[in-house]
Amino acid sequence: xxxxxxxxxxxxxxxxxxxxxxxxxxxxxxxxxxxxxxxxxxxxxxxxxxxxxxxxxxxxxxxxxxxxxxxxxxxxxxxxxxxxxxxxxxxxxxxxxxxxxxxxxxxxxxxxxxxxxxxxxxxxxxxxxxxxxxxxxxxxxxxxxxxxxxxxxxxxxxxxxxxxxxxxxxxxxxxxxxxxxxxxxxxxxxxxxxxxxxxxx
Amino acid sequence: xxxxxxxxxxxxxxxxxxxxxxxxxxxxxxxxxxxxxxxxxxxxxxxxxxxxxxxxxxxxxxxxxxxxxxxxxxxxxxxxxxxxxxxxxxxxxxxxxxxxxxxxxxxxxxxxxxxxxxxxxxxxxxxxxxxxxxxxxxxxxxxxxxxxxxxxxxxxxxxxxxxxxxxxxxxxxxxxxxxxxxxxxxxxxxxxxxxxxxxxx
Amino acid sequence: xxxxxxxxxxxxxxxxxxxxxxxxxxxxxxxxxxxxxxxxxxxxxxxxxxxxxxxxxxxxxxxxxxxxxxxxxxxxxxxxxxxxxxxxxxxxxxxxxxxxxxxxxxxxxxxxxxxxxxxxxxxxxxxxxxxxxxxxxxxxxxxxxxxxxxxxxxxxxxxxxxxxxxxxxxxxxxxxxxxxxxxxxxxxxxxxxxxxxxx
Numbered sequence: 001x002x003x004x005x006x007x008x009x010x011x012x013x014x015x016x017x018x019x020x021x022x023x024x025x026x027x028x029x030x031x032x033x034x035x036x037x038x039x040x041x042x043x044x045x046x047x048x049x050x051x052x053x054x055x056x057x058x059x060x061x062x063x064x065x066x067x068x069x070x071x072x073x074x075x076x077x078x079x080x081x082x083x084x085x086x087x088x089x090x091x092x093x094x095x096x097x098x099x100x101x102x103x104x105x106x107x108x109x110x111x112x113x114x115x116x117x118x119x120x121x122x123x124x125x126x127x128x129x130x131x132x133x134x135x136x137x138x139x140x141x142x143x144x145x146x147x148x149x150x151x152x153x154x155x156x157x158x159x160x161x162x163x164x165x166x167x168x169x170x171x172x173x174x175x176x177x178x179x180x181x182x183x184x185x186x187x188x189x190x191x192x193x194x195x196x197x198x199x200x201x
Numbered sequence: 202x203x204x205x206x207x208x209x210x211x212x213x214x215x216x217x218x219x220x221x222x223x224x225x226x227x228x229x230x231x232x233x234x235x236x237x238x239x240x241x242x243x244x245x246x247x248x249x250x251x252x253x254x255x256x257x258x259x260x261x262x263x264x265x266x267x268x269x270x271x272x273x274x275x276x277x278x279x280x281x282x283x284x285x286x287x288x289x290x291x292x293x294x295x296x297x298x299x300x301x302x303x304x305x306x307x308x309x310x311x312x313x314x315x316x317x318x319x320x321x322x323x324x325x326x327x328x329x330x331x332x333x334x335x336x337x338x339x340x341x342x343x344x345x346x347x348x349x350x351x352x353x354x355x356x357x358x359x360x361x362x363x364x365x366x367x368x369x370x371x372x373x374x375x376x377x378x379x380x381x382x383x384x385x386x387x388x389x390x391x392x393x394x395x396x397x398x399x400x401x402x
Numbered sequence: 403x404x405x406x407x408x409x410x411x412x413x414x415x416x417x418x419x420x421x422x423x424x425x426x427x428x429x430x431x432x433x434x435x436x437x438x439x440x441x442x443x444x445x446x447x448x449x450x451x452x453x454x455x456x457x458x459x460x461x462x463x464x465x466x467x468x469x470x471x472x473x474x475x476x477x478x479x480x481x482x483x484x485x486x487x488x489x490x491x492x493x494x495x496x497x498x499x500x501x502x503x504x505x506x507x508x509x510x511x512x513x514x515x516x517x518x519x520x521x522x523x524x525x526x527x528x529x530x531x532x533x534x535x536x537x538x539x540x541x542x543x544x545x546x547x548x549x550x551x552x553x554x555x556x557x558x559x560x561x562x563x564x565x566x567x568x569x570x571x572x573x574x575x576x577x578x579x580x581x582x583x584x585x586x587x588x589x590x591x592x593x594x595x596x597x598x599x600x601x
Contacts, residue, residue: 100533
């Protein structure tokens with residue numbers, strides 16, 4: 001058979017594409033439940049981490065997540081963890097970054113006196129600059145930070161603000177715009193959580 | 202025809218795809234700020250280069266000349282999608298960190314280059330070996346860059362802190378320009394050694 | 403969810419040209435960048451071709467992604483589909499340019515075959531997908547990235563013309579020195595970060 005003929009060329013191309021796509025869809029569908037579970041575990045881990053619960057391993061995460069109650073108020077979904085006092089509430093957010101959406105979870109105490117923690121789920125900021133919002137030192141600034149005048153102030157760039165009472169965090173060196181966007185996200189999300197909980201900021 | 206040993210020496214050193222041919226750096230320099238990401242990414246490249254070389258070599262007599270390039274691209278894309286599906290299912294965190302760069306393995310010129318230059322005219326097993334060693338040569342250089350960037354940028358090696366706590370991380374190592382500088386320096390060192398070898402031989 | 407994620411098109415455009423230059427901060431399109439930047443008139447032609455192809459393919463891939471792949475739940479096939487559509491667009495552009503203007507073909511057309519394997523093209527399509535851009539944002543991002551690439555290759559070819567004649571260690575000559583030069587360019591481009599607060 002002539003391997004350079006037009007019918008062979010077309011037939012071959014179709015056949016090989018068909019074969020590949022068949023195999024790929026098989027691989028995709030067999031792994032789909034696993035991918036779905038990974039997504040769920042990742043989401044739960046982020047919420048737990050914002051709520052200040054340390055976890056490791058998928059089983060422990062699912063176990064710990066049973067303590068978390070999903071509640072809906074005023075059309076806003078919150079995740080509540082009982083701490084014996086006012087409760088801690090986490091809210092998932094999607095805000096606008098410099099390059100694309102920044103997805104994360106912000107957790108606060110029930111009386112909105114303090115933040116409990118921040119977790120960044122997904123972002124596409126510049127690696128090494130705005131991308132550093134995922135680093136521990138940046139997120140750690142939001143751990144039990146007092147909320148002053150209903151907002152979290154993003155101050156001048158620095159190496160991380162350790163004072164938990166002043167209601168401000170340091171911006172990231174060289175990533176002024178990403179830091180500003182984070183400030184906007186905090187403000188919007190705090191307002192939303194306040195209205196959902198019916199608490200004055 | 203060259204022996205497996207010669208092929209290895211050539212691909213790992215004298216004809217190293219990166220510092221002799223400056224090929225295929227696009228898809229991988231961006232992930233060299235952490236060693237673990239680089240490791241997974243370059244393992245993906247080794248896998249794709251090896252398997253697509255093997256496949257092209259097995260099918261070389263069947264592929265019509267007119268569609269040779271597009272069929273090769275299809276083969277490469279097929280293996281890249283497999284890598285992507287596997288990462289999503291089994292290493293979700295790394296899959297997220299690598300983001301679009303997994304897909305960019307397709308346009309890694311090394312893979313296409315080896316398929317054209319070697320697999321087209323050599324038996325399957327030797328082609329597989331050629332693919333593995335080319336990928337390893339690539340991996341070696343990128344892991345070196347990642348090692349320096351992670352060590353100086355974060356003070357860690359594969360995520361384990363190794364430098365004393367007083368160490369001040371070099372911000373530049375986290376940002377893109379450092380990858381260019383390091384690659385330039387590696388090419389410089391590599392060529393100096395090679396020129397000496399050439400002079401004594 | 404898109405209410406808040408709308409980026410200012412103006413800042414997206416300038417950021418994709420300068421501070422987040424596809425080449426200098428995402429390392430995309432390096433292969434042809436290093437090879438072609440030896441010669442400034444080829445650099446110009448290739449830069450132009452990359453800009454045109456980037457703008458067109460990003461838009462087409464956006465349409466394919468949102469009107470074919472997502473409705474059919476075939477997003478996992480996007481790598482194959484994107485690369486094939488890029489190859490097709492490049493081929494078509496080559497034919498059109500060949501028929502329309504011989505002069506343009508000589509300036510631009512001859513670089514088109516090089517472009518299918520240029521990682522910047524596929525890269526922009528993948529970034530467009532992962533950052534969930536709208537069609538308008540995708541086109542702006544594609545155009546901006548292309549212009550940024552063009553600018554970077556023109557600048558580098560100008561610098562290389564000078565450095566070619568300077569005396570450096572033989573081992574550093576060529577690719578080594580070029581990489582270090584690109585490193586300095588990348589630093590300069592990123593240095594504009596503070597200036598671009600146009601929002």
